[in-house]
Amino acid sequence: MKFILDNWYLILIALISGAMLLAPMIKGGGVGALSTAQAIQLINREKAMVIDVCEPEEFATGHVKGARNVPLGQLEEKLPQVVKNKALPVILVCAKGARASRAVGIAKKLGYDNAQSLSGGLTAWRAASLPVEKA
Structure with missing residues (x-):
């Protein structure tokens, strides 16, 4: 004492x-969330797929270059159609990271063991001055 x-x-x-x-x-960074640098390494070295789980209207205003849009509400149904190889790393992105964190749980339930979210979402991606494209 x-x-x-x-x-x-x-x-x-x-x-x-x-x-x-x-x-x-x-x-909201969460355990297992990727930094922008880690995400770029996965994209470049392991050909990771980037899946944006925002709604189509949000996706159209700007998204990670090369990302595919699968809204969170349709993820369970459409992810297997978009990413056929479950062994590929999957990076899930949304505006700030919260929806992407939820999406990781859904993806892992579907058998995508290499699914991870981008910490900070598109906001962090833009802050790092990384390429963003508009639909």
Whole structure:
């Protein structure tokens, strides 16, 4: 008890640093979410498919270059038609990352074990000055 009282500031620093490590997961980055750099490596090295789970109107205003649009509500039905090889890495993208995180669960349920979401979504992609195209 004396140690805790004498070193309360060390304990406080440990708690704050732990909270800072957990903050990205709570904000929506999530476990298993890809950074933009990791996504580019998967696209270039492993021919990953980029699937945008936004609605068609959102997709038309801008999306990751080369992405295919499969709205989240239709993912279970249409993903097997768009990505036939379940061994390929699949990068799921939406505007900010929340829908893509949900889409990962659906994709994994369908057998796409290499499905991951893009942390921060299209917002992070644009912030990294990566190519965006409009439909």
